[in-house]
Amino acid sequence: MAPNFYPAYPPDLSREQQEYLLTNLKDWSIAHGLAVRPAPPYVQPQQDLSGALATTAPVTLFPSLFPQACLEQAKSVAKAYNELYSAIASDEGWLQGIVEELLEIDDFIADLWKVHLAVKAEGFVQPLNLGLFRSDYMVHVDPSASQASPTIKQVEFNTIASSFGGLSTQVSALHEHLLSIDAYPQSDLLANSSALSQSTSVPGLALGMFKAHEAYGRSTTGLPTCVIFLVQDPERNVFDQRHLEYALNENHGVKTFRLPFGRVLDDTKVDTNRKLIYSPPHAPNKHFEVTVVYFRAGYSPSEYESHREWDARIQIERSAAIKCPSILTQLAGTKKVQQVLATPHSPHLKRFLPDDAQAADVLKTFAPIYPLDKSEAGQEARKLATNPDTAARYVLKPQREGGGNNVYRKAIPGFLKDLPETHWPAHILMEMIEPPAQDNVIFRNGEMLKGGVICELGIYGACVWKTGEKDGERSMIESFEAGYLLRTKGSGSEEGGVAAGFGSVDSALLVDV
Amino acid sequence: MAPNFYPAYPPDLSREQQEYLLTNLKDWSIAHGLAVRPAPPYVQPQQDLSGALATTAPVTLFPSLFPQACLEQAKSVAKAYNELYSAIASDEGWLQGIVEELLEIDDFIADLWKVHLAVKAEGFVQPLNLGLFRSDYMVHVDPSASQASPTIKQVEFNTIASSFGGLSTQVSALHEHLLSIDAYPQSDLLANSSALSQSTSVPGLALGMFKAHEAYGRSTTGLPTCVIFLVQDPERNVFDQRHLEYALNENHGVKTFRLPFGRVLDDTKVDTNRKLIYSPPHAPNKHFEVTVVYFRAGYSPSEYESHREWDARIQIERSAAIKCPSILTQLAGTKKVQQVLATPHSPHLKRFLPDDAQAADVLKTFAPIYPLDKSEAGQEARKLATNPDTAARYVLKPQREGGGNNVYRKAIPGFLKDLPETHWPAHILMEMIEPPAQDNVIFRNGEMLKGGVICELGIYGACVWKTGEKDGERSMIESFEAGYLLRTKGSGSEEGGVAAGFGSVDSALLVDV
The missing domain is CATH 3.30.1490.50 (Glutathione synthase lid domain)
Structure with a gap:
């Protein structure tokens, strides 16, 4: 990590300042649903059988420093990434080459491919696709350059179940609230709220889902339509998902249901025209035509315990519902694709991004x-x-x-x-990506952890595209950048992820470095 | 209780319906801050030293039935009650007579009166008053009448720390959400959302505080101004208060601070012009001129453990801040005043409400x-x-x-x-007030309690008035009805109060009976 890259930050807190900040953080977060269901050992399952307890989501006390130029760079390339990955997901022949290299060493990818082939043999009935992507970056400062400008380097690209968009909008609002009530000691860096970047991920991702829902068109079954959130059960990060659901309901009037992955075969069927029909367990005589299936489950091999889960995946894949993502789009997100694109002298990027300027912008974000x-x-x-x-x-x-x-x-x-x-x-x-060092305080599970941290920036991209008759054909219908996520973890740990490790949700305090 | 007064309600739930309703209730409530800090034995203090856990506030699964005419009657009399109680609080001579009857049997009232007299001797410097009242009623059905129309009868009138206005707006929105997602089985009573009465208590009470803040006028000290929420510490019902605070910040741009009652002498002083100056512990060199002190503490004898608390009360009472309430306004809310007003052939009501129509409307709400x-x-x-x-x-x-x-x-x-x-x-x-019987399900501390319930309706009233030079003189500056509260408890218990007993926050499903 590059030392002394950022100015001294965050300001020290007196005991009274820390108490004021933390009290306001704890109350505001619950009042605004910046929350998670607590995990053991904080709360043991037998203590809360109905699962009604909640706690503040892991968050940073301060917004972390982030170079303004880097955030702008990452946002500006979001639409190019939408193009790139929708193009990859539409090029079955090329993806097949990638998958073939992985078949023998990765059973999960092999099994996903089998589902794709089975549905292909039957014929696809839905040319529309929804991508809700998240491209993750770190700030990189070349340690060998004496006057280095920071740039962003991609860590990974997510094409399925990109999480924390629901909480990110809330955490940037939290930090703005804390600034507005003077919970941060005076500091040049925190002098005004215009340096705090507000994330638009909740309205952005909800708009993406709505655009797909709209593109699906009218129900042909005469049934009312709905969007399905395909979820894990139980789910501690449920409020992250709920904020998207409520925005989709309130901003766009779209009906939504949460469907646990394990209940797909119980609660859905595919009719003779391959429409996906959902019948809620609480009202089994009511039926809905599903326009969009938004996957927040089904992305990990451990979720496929038996044939039942694979049958569920086939049921969704072969249906007329718009999948977010389809299996091809999920496979476009494998690390192997990232590696092939980022290999120096690789011809692949140009294949999918014929626009030279776009390709050059994307290439700048690759770590070789x-x-x-x-x-x-x-x-x-x-x-x-x-x-x-x-x-x-x-x-x-x-x-x-x-x-x-x-x-x-x-x-x-x-x-x-x-x-x-x-x-x-x-x-x-x-x-190696060399992120500049900085300090922050992470509040998680009721405890404060202070020290050096590393930030990972995620940029959400939303796009709806239509694949053509011929392999590789594609027309983009909607494509936009859909907000950002800043995840921050202690710099001691090499593994990321707020839900899994010791990370937290954060927001960006923009600096000019 | 009058049996068979209401139609059969609520509808029965299948296991799946109950799960759907409860899952959505638990998630929506936390996502929208309809929450409390959990009490032992649900959560033990040593398990959550930082106090970061929260849970759904005690709520009913269904909105309770409530006669539309009764809600309208209660709202329509809110301004008359504002007149009545502001007049009583402005008539020191009359209140003295009440207090003298209680001096020997009620030490707390005697001590409050001493504070009042001490400040009176020094002279008052603030003629403006803020009342945020809540008049509590039950529906009464005369059991001796064969074709009885329901009316409302007053249970008590609160002039200090009227709580649950912050959560009431949220619970009516919760029930509307549950209806909108078909979480309630089809029923004629629940056929449309227009029968669900939405409480405006959050914006209403915040507007009341803002009107007082505005009436206070510009700071004469040159210091920035603020409103103080005087609170108990710790406070489990903190989100109820926070929603009012956030509305005051966001809707009206007013700066607020929470001041624990025990810290009044540490964090405030009264300057030579008797302005109340607040210095936050987290920024002791910053000073604010306090426009309004909103009491959510200091109402109970148990909070006055020593001279220190009485000195704190004197400090606020003698200051130029607008008190919500002043000691006279607090004393106007004693049960003895209610009793004197409700005594048949009492001359007192007319004394304070010379408008015959207003007096008649208020009289109708008294239980003799x-x-x-x-x-x-x-x-x-x-x-x-x-x-x-x-x-x-x-x-x-x-x-x-x-x-x-x-x-x-x-x-x-x-x-x-x-x-x-x-x-x-x-x-x-x-x-005796004879409320009609009905059933509901209360969700509190992660448990469901199903059975017969009794509802208590509270109507918030907000008013700002100026007392004149002579005792009894008064001019009303602002007066409006400020939303409603429905509190519901199991009909087995005679004692009420959501925080103390087995009650819950509810909303009204209006019926025409």
Whole structure:
């Protein structure tokens, strides 16, 4: 991490200042639904059988510093990413090549592909697609440059169940509220609220769903229509989802239902025209034609315990409902796709983004990912990885999705020396992102954790597109940037995720660095 | 209770219907701050040292039935009650007579009166007053009439710390939401949302505070101004108060601070012009001129543990801040005043409400309260109380505020027979209010309680008035009805109060009976 990049921040708090800030944070968050259901050991399940307790979502006390130019850069490239990933998801032939490389090492991708092929054999009935994407970045400061400008580098691209959009709008409003009541000690950085970036993720994502709902067209069954939120059950992060649901109801008048993934086969059926029909358990004689299925479940192999879950996935995939995402769109989000696009001299980006300016903008956000094979890029990588000076800026990762241990920086040359060269191509070499260091205080599960933190910026993109008759054909119907997320975790931990680890939801205090 | 007065209600729920309703209720309530901090044994203090847990406020699953004419009657008399109680609070001489009758039996009232006299001796510097009142009623159906129309009868009148206005707006919105998502089984009574009365208590009470803040005028100290919420610490019902605070901030741009009653002497001082100056502990070098002190503490004798609390009360009372309420306004809310007004043939109502139509409207809402002395009304009462047939509609209560046991209905004649007649005047005879029976389901502390319930309607009134030079002189500056509260408790319990007992916050489903 680049030290001393940001000005000194946040200001120290006296005991009374901390109490004032925390009291207001705790009350405002619950009054505005910036909340989660508490996990053990904070609350044990047997203590709250009805699940009525809630607590403040993990949040930072202060908005974290973030370079204004980086946020603008990330937002400005959102529509190009919509183009890129909708194009990838519409190019089955190309995706097949990616999937084939993964079939033998990743059962989950193999099984998803089987579902896709089965539905393809039957024929698709819904050419419309909804993408609610989130492109995640870190600020990168080149440690070798003396006067480095910060840039953003992509960490990953999410095409399914991109979460925290519901809470992000609330946390930026929380920080603005705390500033407005003088809960932050006076500081040049916190002098005015215009430096606080308000996230539009709730209205943005709801608008994306509405645009797909609208594009679906009128019900042909004569039944009322609805949007399905496909969810895990139980779900601690339920308020994140509920804010999107309420916005879709209130801003757009769309009826919504939460459907646990495990109940798809109980509560839906596909009619002879392959319309997806939903019958709520509480009113089994009422039927709805489903326009959009928004996946907040079904993205992880652990959710597919038996044939039943796969049958459920097939049922949705073969239906006329607009899937957010379809299986092809989900597969476009695999790390392998990111790696192929980010390989130096890769021809793939141009294939999907023929507009040179767009492609150049996207390329700037890639951290280079090298294969360790005998290709041109592989030869470059071998040089970088075996020289301790250059290796210090890289991480060596196994090719297998999610498997094995990473080797970091100066340990790489020694590791490769001990590894037979025939095994080298099973790894990739990725440039380390070097986020600038800063401090903050995270409040989670009723406890405060103070110290160095790392921020990850997510930019939501919403798009509706129509795939054509021929593979690769596609027309974009709606495409817009849909707000941002700032997730912040202690810099001690290498793994992210607010729900899983020690992270928190944050908002950006823009600085000019 | 009048049986079979209301139609059959609420509809029965299947297991699936109940789950759908409850899941949506639990999520919506937290997403919208319809919440309280949980009490032991639900959550033990040592489990949540930072106090970050919250739970759904006690609410009814269904809006309770309420006669439309009764709600309209109660709202229509709100301004008359504002007149009545502001007039009483402006008539020190008359109030003195009431207080003198209570001095020997009620130390708290005696001590409040001493504070008033001490400030009076020094001279008052603030002629403006803010009343945020709540008049509480039950629906009464005369059991002796065969074709009885329901009317409202007053239970009590609150002039200090009238609570639940912050949550009431939210619970009526909750019930409307549940209706809009078909969480209620189809029923003629629940056929459309126009029968659901939405409470305007949050914007109404906030507007009342703003009107007083505005009437206070510009700061003369050159300091910024603020409104103080005087609160108990800790406070489980904090979100009820926060919603008012946020509305005052957002709708009217008024700065607010929460000041625990125990910190008044630490954080405020009265300057040479008797302006009340507040210095927040988190920013002790910042000072604010207090325009309005809104009491959500200091109403109960148990809060005055030492001289310190009385000194705090004096500090506020002698300051130029507008008190909501002043001590005279607080004393106007004693039960003794209610009793004196509601005594048949009482001349007092006319004294304060010279407008005959207003007085008649208010009188209709009184349940008669008789003395058992030798006056004309006392003679009537003796007849009613000694005849078992008529006694069946009354309750006999000791005169002493809050003390002793009540004697109900047919037990009264026997009780009086055994009591020496010289002791009879220590009691009052009050007509029993006969609320119609109905059922509902209360959700509190994560548990559901189903059964017969009784509803109590509260109507908020907001008014700003100026007392004149001479005792009894007064000019009304603002006066309006400020929303409603429906509190519902199991009909088994005779004591009310959502926070204290087994009650809940509810909303009104209007019926034409």
